[in-house]
Amino acid sequence: MSASERDGEGRGEGPAARYRSAEWFEGDDEVAVLNRVALRVGPHDRGRPVIGIADTSSGLNPCNAAFELVLPELERGVREAGGIPVRFPAMSLGEDLMKPSAMLYRNLLAIELEENARAHPLDGLVLLANCDKTVPAALMAAASVELPSLLLLGGARSAPRLDGRPLGSGTDLWRLLEQRRAGLVDAEKWGEVERVLSCAGPGSCNTMGTASTMALMAEALGMALPGSTGCPSADGELARLAHATGVQVVRQVQQDQLPQHRLTQPALDNAFRLLAAVGGSTNAVVHLAAVAGRLGLDCSLERVDRLWSDVPLLVDVEPCGTRLIQDFHQAGGLLSLAAAMIPAGLLHGGVATASGAPLADIAAAAPAPSGVIRTVAEPLRPGPTLAAVFGTLAPSGAVIKTAAASPDLLQHSGRAVVFDDYKEMRVRLDDEDLAVDPEDVLVVRGCGPVGVPGMPEWGMAPIPRRLVAAGVRDMVRVTDGRMSGTSFGTVVLHVAPEAAVGGALALVRDGDRITLDLERRRLDLEVDEPELDRRRQQTDPPARQHLRGWPRHYQEHVLQAPQGCDLDYLTGPTPESRRFVHPVVGRS
Numbered sequence: 001m002s003a004s005e006r007d008g009e010g011r012g013e014g015p016a017a018r019y020r021s022a023e024w025f026e027g028d029d030e031v032a033v034l035n036r037v038a039l040r041v042g043p044h045d046r047g048r049p050v051i052g053i054a055d056t057s058s059g060l061n062p063c064n065a066a067f068e069l070v071l072p073e074l075e076r077g078v079r080e081a082g083g084i085p086v087r088f089p090a091m092s093l094g095e096d097l098m099k100p101s102a103m104l105y106r107n108l109l110a111i112e113l114e115e116n117a118r119a120h121p122l123d124g125l126v127l128l129a130n131c132d133k134t135v136p137a138a139l140m141a142a143a144s145v146e147l148p149s150l151l152l153l154g155g156a157r158s159a160p161r162l163d164g165r166p167l168g169s170g171t172d173l174w175r176l177l178e179q180r181r182a183g184l185v186d187a188e189k190w191g192e193v194e195r196v197l198s199c200a201g202p203g204s205c206n207t208m209g210t211a212s213t214m215a216l217m218a219e220a221l222g223m224a225l226p227g228s229t230g231c232p233s234a235d236g237e238l239a240r241l242a243h244a245t246g247v248q249v250v251r252q253v254q255q256d257q258l259p260q261h262r263l264t265q266p267a268l269d270n271a272f273r274l275l276a277a278v279g280g281s282t283n284a285v286v287h288l289a290a291v292a293g294r295l296g297l298d299c300s301l302e303r304v305d306r307l308w309s310d311v312p313l314l315v316d317v318e319p320c321g322t323r324l325i326q327d328f329h330q331a332g333g334l335l336s337l338a339a340a341m342i343p344a345g346l347l348h349g350g351v352a353t354a355s356g357a358p359l360a361d362i363a364a365a366a367p368a369p370s371g372v373i374r375t376v377a378e379p380l381r382p383g384p385t386l387a388a389v390f391g392t393l394a395p396s397g398a399v400i401k402t403a404a405a406s407p408d409l410l411q412h413s414g415r416a417v418v419f420d421d422y423k424e425m426r427v428r429l430d431d432e433d434l435a436v437d438p439e440d441v442l443v444v445r446g447c448g449p450v451g452v453p454g455m456p457e458w459g460m461a462p463i464p465r466r467l468v469a470a471g472v473r474d475m476v477r478v479t480d481g482r483m484s485g486t487s488f489g490t491v492v493l494h495v496a497p498e499a500a501v502g503g504a505l506a507l508v509r510d511g512d513r514i515t516l517d518l519e520r521r522r523l524d525l526e527v528d529e530p531e532l533d534r535r536r537q538q539t540d541p542p543a544r545q546h547l548r549g550w551p552r553h554y555q556e557h558v559l560q561a562p563q564g565c566d567l568d569y570l571t572g573p574t575p576e577s578r579r580f581v582h583p584v585v586g587r588s
């Protein structure tokens, strides 16, 4: 229930008559006294909105490290605009260190943010989010609470240099790893790579990995201020954005502007089209589905594939291009890209940005597309850059980043070589005697949302060592897992239903023929139904390793990739009136 609704004024944007926090602070009974004392709310703070700042910075997460530097600016912005900033810690989902995958904890963070907002006297939220999963968790929480909310993004890390060339996070390391496996990078050089990488500053991956992609999605959905994506972490501009975010969230509270006003179907469609234009991370498909699921928006893979079908690659950033995310930012970022796409009918210009202004209005003032950002008439490559495929192997769909794939492998039929276990896969792929040919299809299964659990980025299986040494750089890979946004290759991802819940992927055997037919958007297992039935009878459901705690709960409730891997009881559409029920404010 929003403040205006509680006062009987009905929903919608407009001045909020009384803030939610008044429930905690108004009155002279012992409860109000204790509440005011707890937050040091003095007489001149009465009637000022309380802005909760969810702080996801952590020593375990270098991506979010810049928040410490800009938090004072954010708080100053809140105060200057008349609000009371209150910082509270929230779980930090660091991509590198969390195993088996930070994805396992995305929903937990979304719950933590939502429940913190529910339980406390907050009128608005600023969610500090930067690394891959903190951004979608924050978006999911914002979609679920009925509080004015904005994300503050933490920017991209600087690029260390190797041999005089800037190193793109992820992408360049994967390339070097491939060369190392081919015997082209010796131990000394490999050591130098590590030394150089550790010189990068704080911030998220500087390529179009998942973090940058999700930053762009947050901006596209009107949940982060225009110009946020790709801002260098160690730059004064991030401090300016922090200050402006503080000011803007208070304005939103004053106007009762809810995330639900901006998280609309046109905004979601824009996000998917921008994702295609930048050759963004396939992980965003899952995260956007989770956000959409909470609002009852349509993001079926069929619809998404149609949205992608005529969007060319317009941004020259790794892994689909050659430059880094800071270059995109400097070239005008999302606004310049929108300026290229709106006139071509590829984006809805009327959607609201986080600044309140319609996208078309501010895009009109952005630098004209040039260099890193191309015009629709002169794209980097024609679309589609992403596609959804369906078939006997993926009845509920799968996703492929065609812009990062080998064009000659997009129509391909080959024998399956199946891997059920990540560690075993790495060992076998390094085995010179592994029976595998370049035309074969590597199947990496058992790593969907239920499987591991948490759907780790295991999908881009390395090319078998013998083949990589012989010069093979790509093969078709099929997986129910994900891959890094910084990865490349012909990898069919997020196959649903996954193997662990009895999807057809579980029935594949070494030597079966698998056909990828991108033109027809098909992914098929060429095995007849009676044989598949026989195998189904013989296949036991995989044993669940996790018997307690969050992983167990997650396995019991997680939905498949097309539903965003959200938990079954968190998706909507929840009736508006029941979306965010507040606690009774009495003695605790």
Ligand SMILES: CC(C)(O)[C@@H](O)C(=O)O
Pocket: 095, 096, 132, 169, 170, 205, 208, 209, 210, 211, 281, 283, 457, 483, 484, 485, 486
């Ligand atoms: C590079 C990582 C850790 O894999 C991730 O950030 C991504 O881009 O998906």
